[in-house]
Amino acid sequence: MSASVKSTYTKTAIWLHWMIAALIIGQLIGGKVMHAMDPAPLKFELYQLHKSFGFIILALSVARLLWRLGHKPPALPDGMKPFEKIGAKLSHIAFYILMIGIPISGWVMVSSSPYIIETKIFKLIPVFDLPGVPRTEGFNALTKDVHEYMAIAIAALLVLHIGAALKHHFVEKDDVLNRMAPRIKVRR
Amino acid sequence: MFKPFAFTLAAAVLLTGCSAQSGAETQGGGLADSLPSLTGDYVWTVNAQKSTVKFEADYNGAFSADFSRFAAAIKLNPDAPETGEIHAVVDLSSVRADDKDVTNNLPTPAWFDIKMHPVATFKSDQISKTDAGRFIADGTLTLKGISKPAALTFDLKTDGNAATADGNFTVNRMDYQVGTGSDFKDESWVKFPVKVSVRIEASR
Numbered sequence: 001m002s003a004s005v006k007s008t009y010t011k012t013a014i015w016l017h018w019m020i021a022a023l024i025i026g027q028l029i030g031g032k033v034m035h036a037m038d039p040a041p042l043k044f045e046l047y048q049l050h051k052s053f054g055f056i057i058l059a060l061s062v063a064r065l066l067w068r069l070g071h072k073p074p075a076l077p078d079g080m081k082p083f084e085k086i087g088a089k090l091s092h093i094a095f096y097i098l099m100i101g102i103p104i105s106g107w108v109m110v111s112s113s114p115y116i117i118e119t120k121i122f123k124l125i126p127v128f129d130l131p132g133v134p135r136t137e138g139f140n141a142l143t144k145d146v147h148e149y150m151a152i153a154i155a156a157l158l159v160l161h162i163g164a165a166l167k168h169h170f171v172e173k174d175d176v177l178n179r180m181a182p183r184i185k186v187r188r
Numbered sequence: 189m190f191k192p193f194a195f196t197l198a199a200a201v202l203l204t205g206c207s208a209q210s211g212a213e214t215q216g217g218g219l220a221d222s223l224p225s226l227t228g229d230y231v232w233t234v235n236a237q238k239s240t241v242k243f244e245a246d247y248n249g250a251f252s253a254d255f256s257r258f259a260a261a262i263k264l265n266p267d268a269p270e271t272g273e274i275h276a277v278v279d280l281s282s283v284r285a286d287d288k289d290v291t292n293n294l295p296t297p298a299w300f301d302i303k304m305h306p307v308a309t310f311k312s313d314q315i316s317k318t319d320a321g322r323f324i325a326d327g328t329l330t331l332k333g334i335s336k337p338a339a340l341t342f343d344l345k346t347d348g349n350a351a352t353a354d355g356n357f358t359v360n361r362m363d364y365q366v367g368t369g370s371d372f373k374d375e376s377w378v379k380f381p382v383k384v385s386v387r388i389e390a391s392r
């Protein structure tokens with residue numbers, strides 16, 4: 001290992017990062033696909049799956065936030081300019097807001113639907129509808145927009161995030177990607 | 189904090205009281221009050237326990253649902269059907285489907301809207317014989333405040349003072365505005381035809 005690898009994220013942080021990343025990317029693609037489908041029993045099943053995975057993401061993200069509040073991540077490389085460091089921090093905060101906010105907006109959406117469709121995570125664990133949410137087509141349509149725009153926002157942030165990770169790795173040649181992805185060989 | 193709780197408690201007590209009352213309606217007591225009291229030789233008393241009122245429709249595949257509370261006033265002489273009368277009332281809140289989502293949605297405004305229209309009724313205008321043991325009751329079905337002609341065809345078997353009738357008719361749910369809203373105003377999720385079947389056991 002090169003001397004610049006001062007520390008890495010813990011195993012827990014790394015596992016949560018990639019687990020949540022994979023689930024969110026699947027959810028973004030799955031959400032678009034199911035939304036575009038014509039009504040059919042398969043479409044209905046995909047919606048139930050989307051809700052199930054969404055709640056798994058919510059649980060993992062809350063766990064990750066709690067973990068994060070108790071742990072300091074490894075310091076950003078000294079070579080980064082102050083505005084880059086602020087940008088990195090802000091983008092990570094935005095990720096946390098969206099990781100938790102998107103599934104909650106989905107939960108508000110199904111709770112405000114004029115149609116009462118039971119949510120059962122993987123057909124096993126029933127989830128209650130949030131109380132006090134107006135069940136009207138108007139409010140429901142608004143929550144759909146909020147959910148969709150938040151999904152677009154996290155997708156945009158992801159592009160930025162991946163771009164930054166690749167820049168760190170291939171241009172700056174620092175350890176930022178490696179401490180989150182320890183199995184990738186350091187390229188020098 | 190205390191007030192909403194007290195309110196919930198009061199509501200719960202009230203609801204329990206009401207459901208104890210509606211339990212008595214299984215016999216048709218409260219519902220039957222809205223029916224005319226018929227007189228004559230051929231007035232039949234419906235055995236609610238042995239009779240069924242149900243419907244079949246298609247939402248993501250076929251499903252069926254039945255109503256546990258209904259009542260009917262029937263006068264019918266198989267040899268003179270034109271003198272007969274059928275009046276029926278169904279408590280829409282008693283619906284149970286074999287799909288939980290369907291059961292939960294039927295009472296809502298987009299479907300039966302049971303707060304505004306708690307019951308559906310059928311009233312015959314003319315009963316005639318179409319075949320041996322087969323009859324047709326042309327009448328009016330009222331559902332969700334909308335009245336439209338409906339023709340109930342049924343097979344009737346009589347055995348002394350006991351009778352069994354098996355009948356059905358098919359309605360287009362949109363004729364009665366059942367299933368509104370962007371997702372249900374067409375047939376993409378829920379088909380339009382709904383087959384209503386009744387089986388009546390009665391005696392006189």
Ligand code: HEM
Nearest residue numbers: 027028031032035051054055057102103106107144148151
């Ligand atoms: C991080 C988790 C989630 C992500 C990334 C996500 C992403 C998406 C995306 C991209 C769409 C398509 C939007 C469109 O094209 O209109 C969508 C639709 C939808 N999502 Fe999610 N979602 C998540 C969690 C949830 C949760 C937890 C629920 C419900 C409990 C939910 C319920 C829905 C529903 C019902 C739709 C369909 C809206 C429609 O067809 O109009 N989502 N989601």
Ligand code: HEM
Nearest residue numbers: 020021024025068073092095096158162165176177179180
């Ligand atoms: C939707 C998917 C993703 C989300 C929500 C996400 C979120 C995050 C967050 C919140 C952090 C900050 C860690 C913390 O302080 O807790 C982080 C770090 C990191 N992510 Fe992602 N990420 C995603 C996908 C990816 C992908 C696809 C890559 C690969 C290129 C990647 C590479 C990294 C790297 C290298 C770090 C470490 C940054 C550092 O050490 O400061 N992420 N990610």
